[in-house]
């Protein structure tokens with residue numbers, strides 16, 4: 001026993017070994033020593049059990065590998081082959097090159113964020129984007145906050161924060177996902193929810209009656225992004241709501257959700273109401289996201305009447321919800337792309353991916369199929385097949401885009417084998433995320449643009465599958 005304890009190398013000996021030196025060089029003395037101490041604890045345990053012991057170099061090599069794994073970013077780039085273009089769990093919109101460059105430039109050097117270069121004095125953060133947003137939406141005023149949830153919260157708090165009534169149709173009291181539920185946001189904003197109508201039908205007279213009540217501060221219209229009520233339904237158009245609210249002297253707020261700046265029908269995608277239309281319909285304020293259809297970084301826009309925007313900017317909560325210079329830079333560059341709609345589908349990744357033709361994606365599937373077969377046969381069958389993509393982030397939930405991809409099933413029909421493959425794909429250097437439905441793993445190739453990188457990445461797939469089997473991972 002004592003004999004084997006004496007065989008355990010000292011921390012110093014491990015540090016002095018070539019791998020130990022390399023670890024110190026790369027990760028610093030403190031982290032390396034801590035890593036080695038932990039491994040030496042394991043060695044003492046092994047000694048107690050009479051198991052074989054590692055020498056100094058082997059321990060240092062292990063420490064190096066563990067430190068390297070721990071130093072990799074946990075925000076790993078992945079291949080999004082889920083078929084959902086704006087996948088909230090995978091970070092939604094990819095930024096345009098000009099937006100990436102603008103954000104990087106804003107990181108490298110001081111920028112005139114709140115500085116008026118002409119007057120040589122303090123400027124306003126919103127100045128960089130206000131004119132551009134107004135130009136693209138036809139609104140009088142605009143401001144930008146952390147995301148659309150913040151835009152709705154801040155708007156409600158400013159206009160109805162002291163228990164003011166906010167009228168909403170029962171058909172629009174949506175839950176967007178996560179913790180964003182309209183009634184809860186209302187309560188957090190300090191507003192008093194006044195529900196009108198029913199789940200499927202709300203009429204003009206419902207709003208009219210509610211507007212006659214005491215202490216009404218606003219009328220809210222909410223885009224029912226992620227679901228649709230069909231059949232015997234009725235909703236009051238925004239133009240009519242604007243007139244009713246106007247006559248009662250309260251503002252109409254329209255939460256558009258995704259809020260596109262262009263008519264998508266131009267690219268054969270079902271049209272969503274544009275922000276410009278929502279403004280023209282008479283909404284006093286319109287809120288929408290930066291990283292849904294707009295294709296920019298996470299942000300929330302509030303556009304509309306100048307005096308209401310000014311009131312929002314005076315709300316102390318605004319400071320807590322504002323956006324930083326990186327996102328301001330990326331947003332400005334993204335918005336500028338909209339000045340040239342003819343080239344938008346080329347430059348804006350979200351639109352580029354949404355408008356990719358089935359034929360182009362199918363050709364990619366046929367090219368990739370042999371590489372996948374080589375990695376997976378004979379345990380799995382791989383075929384090129386049509387599939388259906390979604391826009392995602394609650395946008396047009398019932399509309400799918402015809403797409404193509406690889407359909408993979410286990411030769412023995414085992415669901416466990418399919419799960420094992422999905423897990424092995426997630427363990428690749430660049431994790432590949434697909435979706436399993438009806439005994440088939442579908443890799444929708446709509447969002448795959450780096451074909452060569454994808455093939456290289458498959459190099460270790462057979463190994464990963466084997467490892468999954470050995471570990472009994474399912």
Ligand SMILES: *Cc1c(COP(=O)(O)O)cnc(C)c1O
Pocket residue numbers: 147148149150152176180222223224225226255256257258288289290291299300393394
């Ligand atoms: C997505 C959405 C939100 C929340 O927007 P985020 O930018 O994700 O915060 C709010 N309202 C509607 C109608 C939405 O679709």
